[in-house]
Amino acid sequence: MLITNLEIVPNIRIIKHIGLVQGSSVRSKHVGRDIMAGLKNIFGGELQGYTELLHESRKEATERLVKQAESIGANAVLNVRYSTSSIAAGAAEIFVYGTAVQVEPINDSTLPSAE
Amino acid sequence: MTQFVIFIVFLGCGFIFGQMAEKKHYKSIIEREQQTNHLPVIASKFPPESGSYHQQLIAGSVVVASDYFKSFTAGLINIFGGHVTPYESLLDRGRREAILRMKHEAQQINADYVFNIKLETTRIATGRLGAIEVLAYGTALIPHQNASEQQDAQQNALQA
Numbered sequence: 001m002l003i004t005n006l007e008i009v010p011n012i013r014i015i016k017h018i019g020l021v022q023g024s025s026v027r028s029k030h031v032g033r034d035i036m037a038g039l040k041n042i043f044g045g046e047l048q049g050y051t052e053l054l055h056e057s058r059k060e061a062t063e064r065l066v067k068q069a070e071s072i073g074a075n076a077v078l079n080v081r082y083s084t085s086s087i088a089a090g091a092a093e094i095f096v097y098g099t100a101v102q103v104e105p106i107n108d109s110t111l112p113s114a115e
Numbered sequence: 116m117t118q119f120v121i122f123i124v125f126l127g128c129g130f131i132f133g134q135m136a137e138k139k140h141y142k143s144i145i146e147r148e149q150q151t152n153h154l155p156v157i158a159s160k161f162p163p164e165s166g167s168y169h170q171q172l173i174a175g176s177v178v179v180a181s182d183y184f185k186s187f188t189a190g191l192i193n194i195f196g197g198h199v200t201p202y203e204s205l206l207d208r209g210r211r212e213a214i215l216r217m218k219h220e221a222q223q224i225n226a227d228y229v230f231n232i233k234l235e236t237t238r239i240a241t242g243r244l245g246a247i248e249v250l251a252y253g254t255a256l257i258p259h260q261n262a263s264e265q266q267d268a269q270q271n272a273l274q275a
Contacts, residue, residue, distance in 0.1 A: 004170045004254045005231050010162055037180065037246070042125050044133035044182030045140075046212075047246055050239060051178045054248055058174065080172060082252055084237040092239050092248070 001066055002076035002103065009078070009103070016102040018074050023064030025057040028091035057094045058082065065096050074100035129183030136182075137204065144211050151218045156229045156253065163228075167259045171224060174252035175216025179209045181245040206247065210234060213251040226255035 002009070033049040040047055061082075069077050080098035087093050162168065181189075185201040192199050213234070221229050232253035239248045 002170060003172045005172060005233065005252065006162055006170065006254050007160055008162065009170065010164055011167055041180050041186075041245065042129055042183045043136070044129065044180055044185065045136045047178040047180050050246065050248070051176060054176055054178065054239075054250075058176070058250075062172075081233070082174070082235060082250060084235065084239070084248060084250060086237060086239045092237070 001069065001074075003062070003066070003080055003098070004076075004078055005080045005098075007079050009076075011106050012076075012103045013106055014078075014101050015104050018069075018072055018100040018102065020097060021065055021068045021072070021074070021077060021100040022095065022097040023061040023066075023068060024093060024095045025061040025064065026087065026091060026093045027053055027057040027060075028088075029053050054084065054092060054094065057092065058096070061094045061096045065098065069098075069100045072100060074102055076101050076103045125183045126187060129185065129187070133182030133184050137208065140208055140212070144208065144215065147215050148211070151215065151222065154218055154221060154226070154229070156214065156218065156232050158232050160231050162230050162254075162256060168227070168256035169259055171226075171255045171257060172252065173217055173220045173224070173226075173229065173255045174250060175213045175218070175220060176248060176250040177209055177212045177216065178239060178246055178248045179205060179212070181205055186245050206236065206249075209236070209247055209249040210251070213249040217251045217253065221255045224255060224257055226257050228256045229253040230256060 029049055033053075037047050037050060065077065065080075077098040077100050080096060083095045085093050085095075162170075181202065185205065189199050189201050192201075214232070217229065217232075230253060232251060235250045235252075237248045237250075239246055
């Protein structure tokens, strides 16, 4: 599955446009982490717990996007965009969307292997 | 009285540790920026026509928190208006760190360029907590030669 945020991919021809696919994930950390984050707010610095949390949910959202794209027979998702919003204290929603298409290589050696 | 003392202690802690953390962070950012300078990050949608590349979406993100002193001074500036410099440096640090993490990922997969970089900033906490998340993402272009070399190396490792 090719996932890219470009619209044009060299050496690849789009043969079928399938439509918009999306994936989202809402996650939160346990209270302990929130309290630690509150303490960190006095001293400043990186909130590693939250960085990790958002990284995990981004991965999950992308997995869901890929799953949806696969289920409708796409082999590439182009023009992928991420968006994050905080929906409550300590919880964030990650949303990822893109255009699912079917592509074929112009000369067969250049198609990224389906991993 | 106790509340006032706590307030002063928080303010002092925020000032001392916050400034220390910021200086340290800037030092490491500048150092790593020089190390990764050779990898171009381009905000263009159009990849080079020549050469055959393998594409991969990469991202880097960071959550940075403001300190008590920053929040307090920002509150004061808010009364009179003007540049909220404490937050400006916080956002600058966050963005540069996110781009550096993205570049680090690009280096690990032997990318030549990173195209169509997008930056996104969100305030992730509500209430008194002032923290922002910065996400940088883009498409890494990996030359095919490298990819096949990697495959060869993997096959060799399997055979050994």
